[in-house]
Amino acid sequence: MTDLHRLSIREMAEGLKTAQFSSRELTQHYLDRIAKIDAQVQSYVTVTPEFALAEADAADAAIKAGNAGLLSGIPLAHKDIFCTKGIKTTAGSKILDNFISPYDATVVAKGKAAGLVTLGKVNMDEFAMGSTSESSYFGATKNPWALDRVPGGSSGGSAAAVAADLAPIATGTDTGGSIRQPASFCGLTGLKPTYGRVSRFGMIAYASSLDQGGPMARSAEDCAYLMNVIAGHDAKDSTSVNKEVDDYVANLSGTSVKGLRIGIPKQYFNVAGLDAEVKARVEESLKKLEEMGATLVEIDLSMTDAYVPTYYLIAPAEASSNLQRFDGVRYGYRCENPVDLMDLYKRSRSEGFGKEVQQRILIGTYALSAGYYDAYYVKAQKVRRLIQQDFLKAFESVDVIAAPSAPTTAYKIGANLSPVEMYLGDIYTIAVNLAGLPAINAPVGFDQDNLPVGLQLIGNYWSESQLLSVVHQYQQVTDWHTKRAAIAEENA
Template sequence: MTDLHRLSVRELTEGLAAAKFSSRELTEHYLKRIEKIDARVQSYVTVTAEQALAEADAADALRKAGGATVLTGVPIAHKDIFCTHGIKTTAGSKMLDNFISPYDATVVAKGKVAGLVTLGKVNMDEFAMGSTSESSYFGATANPWALDHVPGGSSGGSAAAVAADLAPFATGTDTGGSIRQPASFCGLTGLKPTYGRVSRFGMIAYASSLDQGGPMARSAEDCAYLMNVMAGHDAKDSTSVEKNVDDYVANLNGTSVKGLRIGIPKQYFNAAGLDADVKARIEESLKKLEDMGAVLVEIDLNMTESYVPTYYLIAPAEASSNLSRFDGVRYGYRAENPVDLMDLYKRSRSEGFGKEVQQRILIGTYALSAGYYDAYYVKAQKVRRLIQQDFLKAFENVDVIAAPSAPTTAYRIGANLSQVEMYLGDIYTIAVNLAGLPAINAPVGFDKDSLPVGLQLIGNYWSESQLLSVVHQYQQTTDWHTKRAAIAEENA
């Protein structure tokens, strides 16, 4: 029982169904690994050992009674942006360090219905604002492949927990690449679904028109199991779309790679900031897909230069609005001994929010202010529509679009990149959120420093099944998704 963490999600479900091991044994196994290993990785903010064991015992009892679902008894880690009843939910911020949620996010509630066992809450960039997981109030998370490097962000804790085999899979959120980029940095598969596919109820908002929850795991198959739980309409979320949900696991072989038209945007592959090793690994993976029968088609995405300025007007503007509720009055951090109400507001927000969050709030407030609203925010929304139309035009000729997930591999912790450098690191991911499209990261090799490289495939609306299927078939003929960091090979 020392190698349970090496099993895929399917193997875990089969083992539980065949009574080769119990959910309690499996949960205890992961909790021991967290206790032994996570001090070096720092992926977890809160470990819910007592609750996890109780949920595991309930799962075992349900299985004996014949009432289990496929995933009953399988452990999971939740990004600390999803509200969890009775458990601290911090969004990586001092502002919410004392917040115990009175309810479950829909994603968490669906997990409970499916019988998933919550191991705990994992670290993230503060309020999901960042690409390194260094802006967390609880300190930086390390990349399991190189502990002096970042795991990416904002879902860095989710990526690190899975990459270190401290959870079989994890929930993440993606506002501008926050599932795909950490999945790329940590050698994982991560899916950002179509906007509206996964409920945002109970997910602490950063930018409401961009945020979307999704699964992070080792393989497309593992992600498909979690998507079967996460996806679906939710009446509690006004942005949730009422549309039939596929059985993502059953459809893993539903798309033929033979004849699949993959768009290659020349603006992406000729970009100055694209690392040579990353480009080489991406091209090798595309050659592999071509060998499997796919057809590579060069395309133009002419709005590429507009991605970063458009995103960094819209996202901070929505953050400015969403984070105005954190004022020291109703919940969250409250400044001590305020002189008056204005002093309470000022000090609660300046002491409770970190530097990156404060900067984005200020940028967003400026963009929404009188005299600048039309010049900045409204204009950015118009350009956003042009970006969407650019993609839709491309999808008239291709089935999916290929791109790097990030222009480089993982940065060193404390690299102190400039804001421009940090924001340009999102160049390949943010347009997908602006357009509301689905996209997936798949591991496709390593650079000269043995750091993982990720391929991004972007699909048309509601094509999650297609993306998972293409990556699944690629992973049947390659083994990049099975590679493990040294720390993941350790036994508890």
């Protein structure tokens, strides 16, 4: 079969169960597509064909024996920020180019336990710092919709791999929009869960109070299948919350769009950098939801102007602390012929970290330094609480909040945005991480250059089922999530 990559996760599971094809055939199909197409997209850092085929054979044996899980034998790609035992884990950085993890991240271990097949590790902005996937030591990933455009970041490799049909599903991480923005740029569905819903154990840390793993796929249904695998409490992660996990697939029709109150923040649709076509596509999607029975309610999120400065104090501060461990001593890149210990530290870090990472470490170190800690970091944490309260007040009158996922469609590669321009591009996503809320991106159309546009729906705590359900029902009456870039049609 030459069109296996067109199947949904549910259809793949049914095909494997009824022996229409084997996991080895399905896995080899994706490996062949990667070999043929990925040189143009550059979504993968490491492809693991022998490893993948061995897992596929094990899944086939389990299916034949009748003791396989629902998703046994289905391939996926992992963002290269999740530790994988025996497979290189780089976080997109030179400093980890030679790092082979001795253990699996919990997300990876759960995938293995469910019988999922790992195709490889996909590219990302270095240490998840960026919105374009251009800061990777391994080169820029291309957007399958237009190879001269970025796929977004930092989970750009995950988004590009799924959009080019080089993996049916992928894991991503979201510290300030790094699942939702690339999902928007690449025409995918991507869910950032509530903080604490998905284990961070074995996920290389950027900003520990903001990072959260989640699924990226074509549809809300496919995301729900992966969420059923990766969500849940983990004793190895002190920030993981011991709360019952929903059956996200069973609940896909559980929320009635009829009567759903969708909050429309007046501040979000008057942002100076909001592209007119993005605004139009998002408003059209909201009109469609209104036709389905939802009620649009204007709300006031008064803390909007504080999002960017608050985030870009807290996130770099946590990064400067987390990245202290990369010192050239225990693992990772080490400079050649250091004169002394201080020279080892300085040169290993300056040679091993890229420009964006160094910049954020410096900002964070400054914010945490004596004399500035109270003025910057502590104040930012106080404002963070006000941002959270702003959302909680809004959820007293609405069920979900709607916004664009990004103010523009995908940038051109090499656009060389200033740090301020790039950071302002995160205006719609970073507050969700500051507040720890769940949010989802859904594809809702294209601009005049045929570049995807995304709608973001933000939910109250632990409302992942609701968000997936609303988007799933929207996707039953629209077909934006089924559209494919030209490059994805290759080998079809």
